[in-house]
Amino acid sequence: MSGRWRPGPKPSARWRPARSRRSRSSLPELAGKTAVVTGASSGIGAAIADRLEAAGADVQRVSRRGPVALDVSDRAAVTAFLERLDRLDILVCAAGDNLPARRLEQLTGEAWDRLLGVNLTGAFNFVQAGLQKLRKAHGDVLLVASISGQWPDLSGPAYQASKAGLIGFARAAGLELRAEGVRFSVLNPGAVDTPIMDKRPSPPPPELRARMLRAAHVADAAIFMLGLPPEAWVPELTILPTRLQALGDTWSQPPPRSE
Numbered sequence: 001m002s003g004r005w006r007p008g009p010k011p012s013a014r015w016r017p018a019r020s021r022r023s024r025s026s027l028p029e030l031a032g033k034t035a036v037v038t039g040a041s042s043g044i045g046a047a048i049a050d051r052l053e054a055a056g057a058d059v060q061r062v063s064r065r066g067p068v069a070l071d072v073s074d075r076a077a078v079t080a081f082l083e084r085l086d087r088l089d090i091l092v093c094a095a096g097d098n099l100p101a102r103r104l105e106q107l108t109g110e111a112w113d114r115l116l117g118v119n120l121t122g123a124f125n126f127v128q129a130g131l132q133k134l135r136k137a138h139g140d141v142l143l144v145a146s147i148s149g150q151w152p153d154l155s156g157p158a159y160q161a162s163k164a165g166l167i168g169f170a171r172a173a174g175l176e177l178r179a180e181g182v183r184f185s186v187l188n189p190g191a192v193d194t195p196i197m198d199k200r201p202s203p204p205p206p207e208l209r210a211r212m213l214r215a216a217h218v219a220d221a222a223i224f225m226l227g228l229p230p231e232a233w234v235p236e237l238t239i240l241p242t243r244l245q246a247l248g249d250t251w252s253q254p255p256p257r258s259e
Helices: 015-024 043-054 075-083 109-137 157-180 195-199 215-226
Strands: 034-038 058-063 090-093 140-144 183-189 236-239
Touching (some): 043 090, 043 140, 109 157, 140 157, 140 215, 157 236, 215 236
Parallel strands (some): 034 090, 140 183, 183 236
16 A cells, blocks of 8 residues: 555644644633732632733732732722723622631621621722723623632631622622623632632641642633623632532531630
């Protein structure tokens, strides 16, 4: 048999990078848009900001330590920052915190106010201050909540109340504003291996953290939600670590001891 009948050559290296570039290039629905991401210094917020930039968006990274240094619970500072922006197409509220002493009997009023001020009121501050720009842009709001806002776990009453509040906020605001073209979505991750895990009374061991989601997994889900065309909308998405959690269930772990 002649060599001319042999299978043809494998696709050239010139073809392969083109495929890779296409999968990583800017997304039409995100390219050129102005996005604000809170909690962008680490964890989920940083991962979402990275993905948005890779997709071609102009990203303003808000956190306590810059590049845009801001306390999300400071309403006046949030308003002043957003007033300086020419436009706002995408708002991602990923700022969040928790307390080492998180059981109800350990909570003080000050700790409760501080935690909800960051996790829940901070999101309200950004949405309220940016609402007119979001309306004008027919923009997107993505609130990063948690599976803890849907099912009881060991994250503590204050944290769970703040995340349940974000879920309710997104649902109610989405109902009010969807007819104006503003999409409100809420993303509910399960256990994610981020620095907030170090604030647990007993930080999870490495073998448990290895089974958790990575921030990049959550960011991929966020980009899917934000990158949809205007005719489509994902109001709520839950993402869980396959080998660790299921809806309505968490891994077995003894409750934290009171100090």
